[in-house]
Amino acid sequence: MKTKEILEAIKKLSAVEIAELVSELKTEFGIDDSMLAVGGGQSSGASGATDSGAQASSQFKVIINNVAADKKTELIKTIKTLLEIGLGEAKTMVDKAAAGEEVVVKAPLPKNDADDLCKKLQEAGATASVLAS
Numbered sequence: 001m002k003t004k005e006i007l008e009a010i011k012k013l014s015a016v017e018i019a020e021l022v023s024e025l026k027t028e029f030g031i032d033d034s035m036l037a038v039g040g041g042q043s044s045g046a047s048g049a050t051d052s053g054a055q056a057s058s059q060f061k062v063i064i065n066n067v068a069a070d071k072k073t074e075l076i077k078t079i080k081t082l083l084e085i086g087l088g089e090a091k092t093m094v095d096k097a098a099a100g101e102e103v104v105v106k107a108p109l110p111k112n113d114a115d116d117l118c119k120k121l122q123e124a125g126a127t128a129s130v131l132a133s
Contacts (some may be wrong), residue, residue, distance in 0.1 A: 010030040021059070023104055026133075048077075060114035061107030064097040064126040071125020072098060078117050078124035079105065082117065097126065108133045 010018065025031070067075055072094055080090040081108060097103045105128070106117060114130040121128040 002048075014092070015085060016089050019104055019107065023107060036122045053121055057073055058110070059108035060111055060130050060131055061116050061133045062109065062117045062121065062128060063102050063104045064105055064121055065074045065100065066095070066127035067098045068125040069098070075121070075124045076127050078120060082120060094126075 010021070013021065040064070064075075064116045076087070076093070076094050079093055080087055093103050093105065105121065106114075109117065111130070116129045118128045
């Protein structure tokens with residue numbers, strides 16, 4: 001598959017699907033966010049960039065993996081508002097989480113922003129967590 005074909009296929013994905021793809025690509029190829037920073041990060045990969053997981057990370061992701069059945073509608077509205085996405089995308093995310101799938105709601109985020117988003121999702125009925133990106 002040529003680069004242009006891949007790009008055309010990616011253009012057909014939703015924002016949520018693109019975020020999941022990016023996350024999976026980072027994991028598959030061992031890409032750290034600090035590697036992507038222009039002029040940032042460390043010059044040597046062997047200088048302790050991965051000391052202690054979440055504590056050493058400056059970027060985090062918020063995931064949901066379960067939803068209280070009676071809170072699905074409220075959570076869809078909350079996600080739609082917080083992420084400024086369409087109703088269909090928000091519903092897809094909630095449906096996947098209700099089925100037990102781990103859904104990345106937003107990444108990368110600073111720790112405080114991730115914690116705030118996680119709290120709002122929990123208040124809306126989701127089982128949400130903050131993980132190091």
